[in-house]
Amino acid sequence: MNKKIFIELVKSLFLFGGILVLFYFGIQFLSEDKKVRWFASDSEFISYEKEIQLGDLIAEYIIEKDKKKRIQNQLIDSVVWVVSSHLQKELNLTEYDYKIQVIDSPEVNAFTLPGGRIYVNKGLLKFCDSAEQLAAVLAHEMGHVEKRHTISKLVKEFGLKIVFSVLGGDVLLLNELWETVLSSKFDRYQEKEADQFALNLLEKAHISPTAIASFFRKLNRHNLDYNEKIELLMTHPHNNSRIKRSLEYQTQKDFKPKRINIDWKNIKNKF
Numbered sequence: 001m002n003k004k005i006f007i008e009l010v011k012s013l014f015l016f017g018g019i020l021v022l023f024y025f026g027i028q029f030l031s032e033d034k035k036v037r038w039f040a041s042d043s044e045f046i047s048y049e050k051e052i053q054l055g056d057l058i059a060e061y062i063i064e065k066d067k068k069k070r071i072q073n074q075l076i077d078s079v080v081w082v083v084s085s086h087l088q089k090e091l092n093l094t095e096y097d098y099k100i101q102v103i104d105s106p107e108v109n110a111f112t113l114p115g116g117r118i119y120v121n122k123g124l125l126k127f128c129d130s131a132e133q134l135a136a137v138l139a140h141e142m143g144h145v146e147k148r149h150t151i152s153k154l155v156k157e158f159g160l161k162i163v164f165s166v167l168g169g170d171v172l173l174l175n176e177l178w179e180t181v182l183s184s185k186f187d188r189y190q191e192k193e194a195d196q197f198a199l200n201l202l203e204k205a206h207i208s209p210t211a212i213a214s215f216f217r218k219l220n221r222h223n224l225d226y227n228e229k230i231e232l233l234m235t236h237p238h239n240n241s242r243i244k245r246s247l248e249y250q251t252q253k254d255f256k257p258k259r260i261n262i263d264w265k266n267i268k269n270k271f
């Protein structure tokens with residue numbers, strides 16, 4: 001009899017433990033989701049117009065001041081323009097007038113400023129094996145832009161008051177905003193959202209969504225160190241799930257990818 005009670009007790013304990021574990025993971029999942037929604041709603045207090053103005057200030061006071069930072073090269077500019085215009089024409093109802101520019105840095109990286117400015121490092125252009133891989137990275141960055149991730153990150157970090165005071169002329173804080181744009185990472189939910197946006201956009205642009213997989217596979221092959229300060233390397237431990245999602249993405253039945261008309265290997269050597 002005692003043994004029976006003991007067994008029942010052990011069973012109950014397991015059941016209770018199981019419920020606790022499920023509850024714990026449920027809360028983890030919910031809180032991450034909610035957290036993102038909470039600060040996403042913060043960015044709604046900033047109009048698109050103000051967001052664009054903030055991006056312009058950072059570009060003007062930080063990036064344009066250091067002339068060496070930005071590359072102005074006709075060949076590079078036109079390659080980036082051709083690739084990005086494939087994507088941009090599929091962004092039907094965008095609030096942003098995209099500006100995509102190249103930075104003179106060997107790091108394999110890209111980043112966005114608030115308001116539709118995307119910067120791609122020369123190191124990334126050289127790293128890509130195809131125009132489609134560059135399109136995959138740009139589509140991902142456009143996801144961060146369209147979902148307003150960068151402005152959300154800044155509002156979360158500094159609060160609306162500081163962001164508005166910068167907009168009101170207190171440009172001394174711009175350096176700090178800039179550091180945060182570069183060094184603080186998006187959370188996993190935002191990265192997933194940007195990836196999902198990229199997969200859909202690539203499909204609409206008739207570019208194979210598997211280009212995301214081939215890009216991240218190459219990152220894995222080169223075993224570039226995980227670096228949480230570099231947008232494209234900060235999710236390194238999760239690259240495999242990004243690759244998987246890209247390969248498993250279901251396109252429409254009649255989807256036929258087209259190659260972007262650029263002789264990539266030849267042109268890359270001239271960068």
Ligand SMILES: [Zn+2]
Nearest residue numbers: 186191194231
């Ligand atoms: Zn990202």
